[in-house]
Amino acid sequence: MNGKDKIDNDRSGALVTEDSSLPRCPIKGCTETSWYADAQDIEYHTSDRTYSFYKCQRCDVLFIVPMLWDRLGEIYPKTYYSYAPKKGDVVPRQRSAHRRLVKLLASIPGDRLSVLDIGGGSGWMLDQVKCCSARVSFTQCIDLDESAQAQAAAHGHAYHLGRIEEFEADRRFDLVLGLGLIEHVRDPALVLRRIEGLLADHGRALIMTPNFDALDARLFRHYSWVGYHTPRHFVLFNRQSFTELAEQSGLSVVSFSYIRAPSYWSGSVLGVMRRLGLIEISAQRPMWYHPLHPILRASFAAFEFARTPFARLSHMVFTLGRR
Numbered sequence: 001m002n003g004k005d006k007i008d009n010d011r012s013g014a015l016v017t018e019d020s021s022l023p024r025c026p027i028k029g030c031t032e033t034s035w036y037a038d039a040q041d042i043e044y045h046t047s048d049r050t051y052s053f054y055k056c057q058r059c060d061v062l063f064i065v066p067m068l069w070d071r072l073g074e075i076y077p078k079t080y081y082s083y084a085p086k087k088g089d090v091v092p093r094q095r096s097a098h099r100r101l102v103k104l105l106a107s108i109p110g111d112r113l114s115v116l117d118i119g120g121g122s123g124w125m126l127d128q129v130k131c132c133s134a135r136v137s138f139t140q141c142i143d144l145d146e147s148a149q150a151q152a153a154a155h156g157h158a159y160h161l162g163r164i165e166e167f168e169a170d171r172r173f174d175l176v177l178g179l180g181l182i183e184h185v186r187d188p189a190l191v192l193r194r195i196e197g198l199l200a201d202h203g204r205a206l207i208m209t210p211n212f213d214a215l216d217a218r219l220f221r222h223y224s225w226v227g228y229h230t231p232r233h234f235v236l237f238n239r240q241s242f243t244e245l246a247e248q249s250g251l252s253v254v255s256f257s258y259i260r261a262p263s264y265w266s267g268s269v270l271g272v273m274r275r276l277g278l279i280e281i282s283a284q285r286p287m288w289y290h291p292l293h294p295i296l297r298a299s300f301a302a303f304e305f306a307r308t309p310f311a312r313l314s315h316m317v318f319t320l321g322r323r
């Protein structure tokens, strides 16, 4: 019996259950959870398995079941885009971040700034950060990718091979980047508390994460919405639920904006086309390499651009400070 058999009635958002067979929320262990959607890995096809997303009615977050936090080698394929940042059209964080970084760094006081990128791979974002301000004097990367260490070091970034949860720092950071990070971790509250502890008094954290209240998330809810990034996104937020968790973690939201993620649209559409038998996508050729992807992506970029002033878009960017 899957979650759908147990409960299929949370569209109103009002259902509260204390069924002990339901999975507990990973934020606070809440028992008031309900089935939300089933989804498969339509991007990389790391397996044929169907995963379920549940919603915590208290925390207003989605979380995946099962959460394979101890099997990262299976759920992150070799072709994973984070390992290949030159495939720029599938990494929304690359382009959107530059102007934001210049403005953000200008707002942080100090002659010498230290910057930490959590999950920063080989440090390509830190390379950009260095270009954004001459005051950046120390850069540190934390990542689980062993193969990225040498490249990060060659570019002058300190590198910690491991998880943020176990990272011991002998300094505090003026800027902490967590771009596409918090939705990948098993315990987002713990990671936010760690970020708070690593921030200098006037420091800022820049967090980017998907928004499960976006239009594409709603339309493709039952069609393996790409923002689920099944099974690699463990916990998903909306604006309010992330704000509340940040505040409970000792942080305050200094600024907020939505960001377009046209790849979520194009990928979700490609997933539906594959389901209908119209195109072929496989582990050997992930959807991001399909020739239709750039065409669809450009179309949805225009659509998203047109509705940007009015809409709750697919990505959220929070600038956080210490409370």
Ligand SMILES: [Zn+2]
Binding pocket: 025, 026, 027, 028, 029, 030, 056, 057, 058, 059, 060
């Ligand atoms: Zn909860």
